[in-house]
Amino acid sequence: xxxxxxxxxxxxxxxxxxxxxxxxxxxxxxxxxxxxxxxxxxxxxxxxxxxxxxxxxxxxxxxxxxxxxxxxxxxxxxxxxxxxxxxxxxxxxxxxxxxxxxxxxxxxxxxxxxxxxxxxxxxxxxxxxxxxxxxxxxxxxxxxxxxxxxxxxxxxxxxxxxxxxxxxxxxxxxxxxxxxxxxxxxxxxxxxxxxxxxxxxxxxxxxxxxxxxxxxxxxxxxxxxxxxxxxxxxxxxxxxxxxxxxxxxxxxxxxxxxxxxxxxxxxxxxxxxxxxxxxxxxxxxxxxxxxxxxxxxxxxxxxxxxxxxxxxxx
Ligand SMILES: [Fe+2]
Numbered sequence: 001x002x003x004x005x006x007x008x009x010x011x012x013x014x015x016x017x018x019x020x021x022x023x024x025x026x027x028x029x030x031x032x033x034x035x036x037x038x039x040x041x042x043x044x045x046x047x048x049x050x051x052x053x054x055x056x057x058x059x060x061x062x063x064x065x066x067x068x069x070x071x072x073x074x075x076x077x078x079x080x081x082x083x084x085x086x087x088x089x090x091x092x093x094x095x096x097x098x099x100x101x102x103x104x105x106x107x108x109x110x111x112x113x114x115x116x117x118x119x120x121x122x123x124x125x126x127x128x129x130x131x132x133x134x135x136x137x138x139x140x141x142x143x144x145x146x147x148x149x150x151x152x153x154x155x156x157x158x159x160x161x162x163x164x165x166x167x168x169x170x171x172x173x174x175x176x177x178x179x180x181x182x183x184x185x186x187x188x189x190x191x192x193x194x195x196x197x198x199x200x201x202x203x204x205x206x207x208x209x210x211x212x213x214x215x216x217x218x219x220x221x222x223x224x225x226x227x228x229x230x231x232x233x234x235x236x237x238x239x240x241x242x243x244x245x246x247x248x249x250x251x252x253x254x255x256x257x258x259x260x261x262x263x264x265x266x267x268x269x270x271x272x273x274x275x276x277x278x279x280x281x282x283x284x285x286x287x288x289x290x291x292x293x294x295x296x297x298x299x300x301x302x303x304x305x306x307x308x309x310x311x312x313x314x
Contacts, residue, residue, distance in 0.1 A: 017192030043295040045189030050263040078134035081106035113284035127292040131285035141277035157268040158234035166301030169269040181257040182278030228313035
């Protein structure tokens with residue numbers, strides 16, 4: 001395996017609650033049983049690792065991407081492509097021709113990711129919302145950001161503007177840097193963290209009428225208007241972990257290096273992660289339906305519902 005791992009800090013309270021790297025062969029799994037295994041690996045909090053770049057990025061396109069420096073560094077975390085609107089954001093004052101080129105590469109990456117994921121894990125195919133793709137041209141080491149936006153602190157993902165109602169956040173990454181690995185640290189998976197911290201963070205109750213309104217908004221397809229108690233918890237949990245100095249210092253830590261040209265996929269709402277260093281990565285986010293899970297009992301929403309004893313979304 002090319003992705004290296006080193007164990008540090010204290011042991012996890014349960015060995016099952018630590019992410020592992022699962023290397024996947026270049027050729028697609030031939031049997032349905034083989035693909036089912038991949039869904040189960042992901043849903044157990046493991047990271048699928050593809051050592052050799054499966055995305056066909058041409059040399060001129062790669063050079064174009066490597067030449068991009070995000071202008072007005074500002075507080076845009078990334079350059080994002082929104083497939084549903086076919087729109088690119090976060091490019092600052094980039095000339096129109098370059099922005100169009102960048103958009104076409106990100107669109108190609110987004111389309112490819114959907115094909116790749118659907119082929120590798122047919123159980124998920126089409127049972128998702130294809131969320132944003134992003135390009136991350138900024139060196140992560142020493143990157144300035146406000147505390148809760150820092151990438152180098154261990155956290156699980158939650159989106160303030162895109163509530164998921166218990167659907168899952170799956171991300172497909174590619175390191176296009178020709179010489180430098182991308183270094184992550186992972187800690188315990190959501191299951192272990194929730195056991196330890198969920199009561200401390202507090203699971204919000206739905207406001208009166210929120211369930212009815214939430215159902216209506218969901219039926220109308222306006223999910224962003226209907227943050228469920230689950231979404232509210234996940235946002236608070238994200239901030240809680242980043243703000244918790246003791247957790248950041250003492251938590252279980254495994255360090256991984258994703259080498260140039262490698263690809264990796266994981267549920268970032270479950271795999272706690274911090275990005276320590278690396279520059280030039282592509283990423284596509286999928287919101288996978290909670291109904292498509294092979295191991296639904298391991299979904300964060302089901303874990304939280306077990307802890308608090310009531311439904312947290314509709
Ligand atoms: Fe993250």
